[in-house]
Amino acid sequence: MTESYIPRANYDFPDQPINSDQAHPDPLEQFRIWFEKESIEADGDGNRMALATADRSGSPSLRMVLLKQYTSNGFLFFTDYRSRKGIELDQNPHAALLFYWERRQRQVRIEGRVEKVSREVSEDYFSRRPRASQAGATTSHQSAPLPDRSRFEQQVETLVGQGDPIDCPEHWGGYRLVADRYEFWQGQPGRIHRRILYQPEGGDWHRSELQP
Numbered sequence: 416m417t418e419s420y421i422p423r424a425n426y427d428f429p430d431q432p433i434n435s436d437q438a439h440p441d442p443l444e445q446f447r448i449w450f451e452k453e454s455i456e457a458d459g460d461g462n463r464m465a466l467a468t469a470d471r472s473g474s475p476s477l478r479m480v481l482l483k484q485y486t487s488n489g490f491l492f493f494t495d496y497r498s499r500k501g502i503e504l505d506q507n508p509h510a511a512l513l514f515y516w517e518r519r520q521r522q523v524r525i526e527g528r529v530e531k532v533s534r535e536v537s538e539d540y541f542s543r544r545p546r547a548s549q550a551g552a553t554t555s556h557q558s559a560p561l562p563d564r565s566r567f568e569q570q571v572e573t574l575v576g577q578g579d580p581i582d583c584p585e586h587w588g589g590y591r592l593v594a595d596r597y598e599f600w601q602g603q604p605g606r607i608h609r610r611i612l613y614q615p616e617g618g619d620w621h622r623s624e625l626q627p
């Protein structure tokens with residue numbers, strides 16, 4: 416039987432490559448340059464990222480989340496602390512993030528340690544969410560089995576309809592990933608891609624280039 420393969424996408428890798436001299440000395444600033452460009456061109460969708468976690472035994476799992484802020488304190492996202500990712504982060508607080516920005520043929524890989532943010536940060540963000548999202552996050556025990564969908568929907572609806580403000584539940588909040596490794600990948604013609612790696616060195620960042 417003849418094997419069939421997914422056809423090769425016809426990318427033309429339009430962007431100028433960065434090399435390790437041109438790249439910003441601070442990887443957070445390099446991230447900002449690429450992220451802001453993507454955010455403008457993607458109409459605000461550039462903050463979708465894959466989050467990889469692993470359990471105690473090292474078995475990995477992966478899902479999409481939304482980046483909500485990035486500062487020298489880390490990359491911030493919000494979720495249910497009791498979800499699968501939350502349980503895995505309790506067992507193993509190391510994680511990886513991946514951004515893929517197809518338009519410019521770029522990917523950014525970020526790895527590091529993850530910690531919960533303060534209650535104040537979670538409560539502040541929660542208070543700005545739409546009421547339906549607040550009700551959903553309050554009612555849902557993310558990643559647990561759902562035996563009765565219509566009952567669940569009713570509970571959400573009831574909560575939305577009540578007049579009282581919905582407080583941020585204890586089980587919900589933010590995590591920040593404090594990066595200790597970044598890789599910026601720029602697609603290039605002929606698969607001769609550019610890959611700039613940043614690793615900590617003596618309180619600063621060391622830049623180097625990887626083979627494609």
Ligand SMILES: Cc1cc2nc3c(=O)[nH]c(=O)nc-3n(C[C@H](O)[C@H](O)[C@H](O)COP(=O)(O)O)c2cc1C
Pocket residue numbers: 463476477478479480481482492493494495498499500501557558
């Ligand atoms: C584009 C996109 C963005 C998402 N953003 C979030 C998010 O910010 N937080 C979250 O908890 N789940 C988000 N989800 C849902 C997660 O991918 C996932 O289904 C959920 O968090 C449960 O994952 P877990 O069982 O591995 O914990 C998003 C899904 C997509 C497709």
